[in-house]
Amino acid sequence: FATTAIPNKRGVITKSIKKAVFYLTKGDVVAIPTETVYGLAANIYNESALKKIFEIKQRPFFNPLIVHIDSVESLDKVAKNVPEKAYLLAKNFWPGPLTMILEKNKTVSDIVTADKNTVAVRVPNHPVALELIKKMGVPLAAPSANPFGSISPTTAKHVENYFKHSLDVILDGGMAEKGIESTIVGFKKGEVVVYRLGSISLEMLELVVGNVKVIVNSEKHPIAPGMLEKHYAPRTPMMMSSNPLHTAFNLIGKNIGLLVFEGQHISKDYYTEVLSPKGDMEEAAKNLYAAMHKLDTKGFDLLIAEKFLDIGIGKSINDRLSRACIRETNFTPNNIFI
Numbered sequence: 001f002a003t004t005a006i007p008n009k010r011g012v013i014t015k016s017i018k019k020a021v022f023y024l025t026k027g028d029v030v031a032i033p034t035e036t037v038y039g040l041a042a043n044i045y046n047e048s049a050l051k052k053i054f055e056i057k058q059r060p061f062f063n064p065l066i067v068h069i070d071s072v073e074s075l076d077k078v079a080k081n082v083p084e085k086a087y088l089l090a091k092n093f094w095p096g097p098l099t100m101i102l103e104k105n106k107t108v109s110d111i112v113t114a115d116k117n118t119v120a121v122r123v124p125n126h127p128v129a130l131e132l133i134k135k136m137g138v139p140l141a142a143p144s145a146n147p148f149g150s151i152s153p154t155t156a157k158h159v160e161n162y163f164k165h166s167l168d169v170i171l172d173g174g175m176a177e178k179g180i181e182s183t184i185v186g187f188k189k190g191e192v193v194v195y196r197l198g199s200i201s202l203e204m205l206e207l208v209v210g211n212v213k214v215i216v217n218s219e220k221h222p223i224a225p226g227m228l229e230k231h232y233a234p235r236t237p238m239m240m241s242s243n244p245l246h247t248a249f250n251l252i253g254k255n256i257g258l259l260v261f262e263g264q265h266i267s268k269d270y271y272t273e274v275l276s277p278k279g280d281m282e283e284a285a286k287n288l289y290a291a292m293h294k295l296d297t298k299g300f301d302l303l304i305a306e307k308f309l310d311i312g313i314g315k316s317i318n319d320r321l322s323r324a325c326i327r328e329t330n331f332t333p334n335n336i337f338i
């Protein structure tokens with residue numbers, strides 16, 4: 001991956017929150033743990049630090065960042081006219097993997113929001129992230145800590161592999177508990193709209209707010225044909241199948257790695273990453289990106305991933321897998337909720 005190599009960075013993995021505070025305070029970008037995936041964090045009030053995030057990640061400036069706060073009480077620092085349903089969702093899911101798109105306060109930099117009048121906010125459910133935000137006393141903007149388009153990191157080591165030359169500090173908080181990104185919702189005319197499937201399932205949301213509307217670009221329902229974004233993608237080509245072993249049998253002559261859910265039908269003829277031997281979809285989500293990272297280092301011609309049932313978090317896993325399978329990109333500003 002071509003990442004911007006800023007000289008003299010050491011990319012040291014540390015457990016010292018004090019060190020992270022030191023670097024963030026002097027305007028640096030620091031990798032931080034959250035319960036979903038690792039993030040590349042900066043002080044939302046330091047514009048040069050915010051710009052560094054985009055530079056390091058090679059992310060287009062029109063793609064806005066998520067703001068991380070320590071509690072719902074801090075929401076007024078970044079958002080205004082917050083709807084009642086947002087407070088209801090916050091009460092049920094914060095701290096946790098739910099990001100809400102709200103009207104922004106003018107104090108939030110246009111760099112964070114990519115000139116939009118909205119801001120994306122969440123309270124991460126990770127003790128290290130929470131302590132860090134509290135110690136800083138300011139919200140932290142953080143996208144996932146991967147180069148634009150590639151597999152998200154769920155361990156400090158994944159971040160090191162990507163960015164050791166462009167970061168000074170990688171704050172280690174262990175392996176991310178949830179393993180896939182937060183669910184993103186917004187509010188339109190009193191209705192809750194889901195813009196990104198994620199760690200909180202649609203079923204869980206609906207238990208709290210009733211029916212939700214889903215507006216995500218997906219393979220089955222592209223908002224505009226040819227505009228699907230390749231994302232969360234290994235360098236090795238990947239495809240999906242409801243029976244990976246069977247699909248592999250039919251592709252003779254290819255060096256294939258398999259990514260499967262429970263691994264009931266595995267064959268010693270194929271290297272296989274099993275996501276949850278006990279068949280737990282939450283555990284599968286937690287292990288998903290680490291397994292993809294691992295498969296990507298093995299030099300296969302092709303990876304075949306098992307399609308999950310489209311229920312609960314299985315639907316979010318399928319979303320990530322299908323985006324990882326897309327090879328051609330046609331990225332436009334209308335297509336950023338990914």
Ligand code: TXA
Pocket residue numbers: 034036037038039040063064065066097099101113116118119120124142143144145180181182184336337338
């Ligand atoms: O779990 C997560 O959400 C992780 C951790 C680090 O918190 N963060 C994350 O950030 O996944 P990122 O940047 O990889 O994805 C954020 C998504 C992007 O697709 C972006 O377009 C969308 O949130 N987003 C951010 N602000 C927005 C806004 N004001 N309106 C619409 N979409 C927004």
Ligand code: MG
Pocket residue numbers: 143144152338
């Ligand atoms: Mg991301």
